[in-house]
Amino acid sequence: SSPLPIISQEEVTRHRSLKDGVWVTYQGGVYDITEFVSIHPGGEKIMMAAGGAIEPFWSLYAVHNQEHVLEILSEYKIGEL
Numbered sequence: 743s744s745p746l747p748i749i750s751q752e753e754v755t756r757h758r759s760l761k762d763g764v765w766v767t768y769q770g771g772v773y774d775i776t777e778f779v780s781i782h783p784g785g786e787k788i789m790m791a792a793g794g795a796i797e798p799f800w801s802l803y804a805v806h807n808q809e810h811v812l813e814i815l816s817e818y819k820i821g822e823l
């Protein structure tokens with residue numbers, strides 16, 4: 743499989759709305775979670791992380807500290823920082 747593209751933080755920051763797309767970063771990976779926003783079990787809170795890192799939020803909401811959450815996230819990977 744071909745490697746995923748390198749994406750700048752600036753490009754990620756431009757994607758923080760449903761209209762422009764919702765991108766987040768996690769441990770150096772970039773994820774397009776636009777299609778996940780409406781099915782997130784925690785609702786619209788997920789938009790707080792739009793365009794940036796999800797780590798600060800996941801340390802507050804420990805419900806994400808489970809393997810199955812990382813499996814969901816991995817489906818949306820589009821690149822590396």
Ligand code: HEM
Pocket residue numbers: 766775782783784785787788789790791796799800803805806808810811814815
């Ligand atoms: C719950 C995924 C970002 C707040 C959940 C659950 C999943 C999930 C799968 C259910 C976990 C379970 O009960 O087993 C994700 C993914 C995210 C993300 C993939 C990022 C791409 C966020 C952010 C916040 C947040 C940024 C807060 C700012 C919550 C809350 C719940 C939750 C409060 C608990 C909902 C409840 O049980 O009532 N999330 N989440 N999430 N999430 Fe997220």
